Amino acid sequence: MCGTVYNVWVKALGWQYNSSDSTVVSLTSAPCLPREVEAKVDCNSDGAAVVSWNATYGAANFSLTAIVSGSPQTLCATQQNRCNVTGLSCGETYNLSFTASNTQCSLTAQMHANLTTRPCPPQRVAVDLQCGSHTAVLSWEERSDVEFYVARAIKTSGGEVKTCNSTGSTCPFASLDCGETYNFTVTAHSQGCRSQASTTVFIQTEPCTPRQLVVDATCDQGALVSWSPSPGAETYHVVAMGVNGQVHTCNTTSSNCSISELRCGQKYTVFVTASHKNCSSEASENATLNTGPCQPDGLSVTFHCKNQSAQLSWTPRDNAVDYYGCAQAGNGHMLYCHSRNPTCTIQDLECGTLYNFSVRASDGTCNSSFSDPVQSGAAPCPPDTVKVKLMPMQTEIQVLRFSWTEVTYRDTEYILKLTGRLLGDSQAQFDLSSYWTSTTYFEIPLPCGSAYSATVESRKAASTSNPSVPLNDTTAPCPPSGVAYSGNSSLATVSWNTSMFATTFRVYDNSVKPKAQLCRTAGLSCSLTNITSTNIVITAGNTAGESEATRVPIVVTNRRRRDLSVQRPKNGGLSAPVLDVKQTMSTVILVEWSQIDTASHYSLKIRKQGSSSEPEEITVYGESTILTDLSPNSIYCIRVSARNSATSGPESEPVCVQIGEDLPQ
Known part of the structure; x- marks a missing residue:
């Protein structure tokens, strides 16, 4: 039996007698091995454990061995039933062998107990900051002998410790404060023990928002x-x-x-x-x-010599609340104006002085640079007002006396300029001017029926002003042309062609002094009754005056008035046409008459008054004809009669027309 001390002696036995006992010798059997072995790891220190076992018999000495790095290594030797083991590696499991010995023998056997030390501190610890999310992820090298890990984070400035448990190799930390430095550690846990803390790693979180x-x-x-x-x-x-x-x-x-x-x-x-x-x-x-406003642009300057001021205008600028205009003379003298709108007026300027005008914008704090300068004011101002006085028309020429206000500085000269058209004809234009004069008036003759635009410019030294405000008007109209008289002394109609720019026409009895007005009309004909004078004239007029008088051609006939609409001759049934004469140009007239049934053609007789020649007779197929190449300043009387192959009808009442003067070429 193990662990037992035996006393041994020897006795010789004979057939009859036995010998006495020999000297007693003690014999101890091999020690007993323990049956109850307990290994407790010290979780507070690396490489330490306590192994204990139950009491055994026959053993004087005990030793624990384990395989370390491939070789057996004695962990401890003792004569007690427990052993403090040190120097073990962390995170290792040891298979223990137990040796019991006494003076007689030694007995070694593997124990049914393993020793697992506490986990090693995690290695390869790193922390990664997730920018923009206030999150950091702690990572380490994972070991298979670890049950779980506990990570910790704490600000260097102190405060709450953040923890995170993981069974893997990472652990996230969310809601980290901005602008802080955090220290991170991790411990490994297994079989109720935890490792020492890992190496500390730290990060600085993302900066706080400014x-x-x-x-x-x-x-x-x-x-x-x-x-x-x-x-x-x-x-x-x-x-x-x-x-x-x-x-x-x-x-x-x-x-x-x-x-x-x-x-x-x-x-x-x-x-x-x-x-x-x-x-x-x-x-x-x-x-x-x-930002401050930009330099204004689009600057324009209107100089007003009448009140010695200049109006500045420009394009508005964004962010501008005030504008400052400036006028700088050559001697450095400066004048200013202020406005909250894109226009202002500078006062107390001197006409004829050259100024550099500019403007700057302000937002109340900052001013822009001055705009590009605009030069103005060197030339004198034109006269403020131009007037005209109209003289009576003579030989179809009207003298216009223009006058204007004097410009308020010395040694100023003026020039009058006229442009216009004759009789409204765009092909008959004129461009006239006076000479430079120091007087404030000038007379210029213009033909009747002229439309004109008059301006006056002033000059001082070598500088000339802009033209004054144009004065637009017309002269008195020319005498009406195509004047015709039809009827008798009891009732007659005077008709005429229109005259350019005429607004009224007047018919006078020119046989009395002063001549007596018989009618006034804006139309182109006038009816007269009980006519006792053959000296009748007509004029055309407008606000510029009256034209010269044109004599109305009157033909007095002693024949009894006939009813042309019903008169028919006894032979052939042809009646007298009703004649109408219109003057279309100065020496051209249009002759028309009423159509006569059964007439195949007409005979037109033209007689020039004062001529001894026989009337000119023309055969016309139709009811109208145009007579050309008539003599100016002559009176022509015209008759027409209807004809066919069988007979000739009576002549119409004569119509006389005065041909006006031929227009200049």
Whole structure:
């Protein structure tokens, strides 16, 4: 039996007698091996454990061995029934062998117990910051002998410890504060033990969003942008974005930055982001920047010599609330005007002085540069008012006396210029002018029926003003042409052709002094009764005066008046046509008459008054004809009769017409 001490002696036995006992010798059997072995790992230190076993018999010494790195290694030796083991590797499982010995023998056997040390600290620990999500992911090398891991994160500034449990090799930490430095560790857990903490790794979270953004425009098309410093920021990036997509930026390590070369008159949206290594914060709240107004353009100047002022106008500018106009003379003297609208008037200017006019815009803080200068004022002003006095028409010529207001500075000369048309004919135009004169009036003759536009210019030294406001009018009309008389002394009609620019026509009895007006009309004919004079004249008139008188041709007949509409001769049934004569041009007349039934042609007789020649007779097929090449200033009397192959009808009542003067070529 193991673990037993035996006393051994020897006795000789004989057939009759036995010997006495020999000296007693003690014999100890091999020690017993323990049956109940317990191994407890020390979770508070690496490589330590306590192995205990039940008491055994026959053993004086005990030792524990295990295979370490392929070779058996004694872990401990003791004479007690427990053993403190040290120097073990972390995260290892050891198969224990137990050796019990005494003075007689030694007995080794593998125990039915394993020893697993506490886990090793996790290795290859790293942390990755997920930019923009306030999240960091901690990672490590995973081991198969670990049941789970516990990761911890804490700010260096103190505060709550964040923990995360994982059975894998990563652990996310969300909702991290911006602009903070976090320290991360991880421990491995297995069989109730945890490892020492891993090597500490740290990160700096993304910078906090910049706050309290302030944008101050500078007056050189730039802006100074400032903000409160952001925790965790190393650099800042400022962006100014225009409404048309243009982008301006600046970078800095401080809490302010200047942006330059912005466009004038623009609205910009400004924001800033903070950065640290590869992470940037969210953009700050937007701020609005309105740059100073652009230099005005489109400047025009209207000089008013009457009140010695100039009106400036220009194209409005965005962001402008005020405008300042300037007039600078050659001697450096400057005059100004101010307006909130794109026009203003500068007073107290000197006519004839050359000024450089310009304008600048302001937004209340910054001013634009002055616009490109516009020179004006060197030339004198034209007269403010031009008037005309009309003289009576003589030989179809009317003298016009023009006068104007004097320009208020010395040594000024004037020139009168007229342009227009004769008788409204676009092909008969005239362009007249006076000579330079220091007087404020001038007379120019114009033909009747002329439309004119009169302007006056002034000059001083070598400078000439612009033309004055045009005076547009007409002369009195020419005498009416195509004057015809039909009827008798009891009842007659005077007719005529229109005269260019005439608005009224007057028929006078010219046999009395002063001549007596018989009728006035705006039409082209007039009826007279009880005519006692053969000296009847007609004039055409308008607001410019009356034309010279034209005599009305009167033919007195002693024959009894006939009813042309019913008179028929006894032979053939042909009646007398009713005749109508119109003067279309100065020496051309249109003759028309009523159609006579059964007439095949007509005989037209033309007689020039005062001529001893026989009347000219023309055969006409139709009811009209045009007579040309008539003598100017002559009276022609015309008759017509109807004819056919069988007979001739009576002649019509004569119609006399005075041919006017031939127009100049």
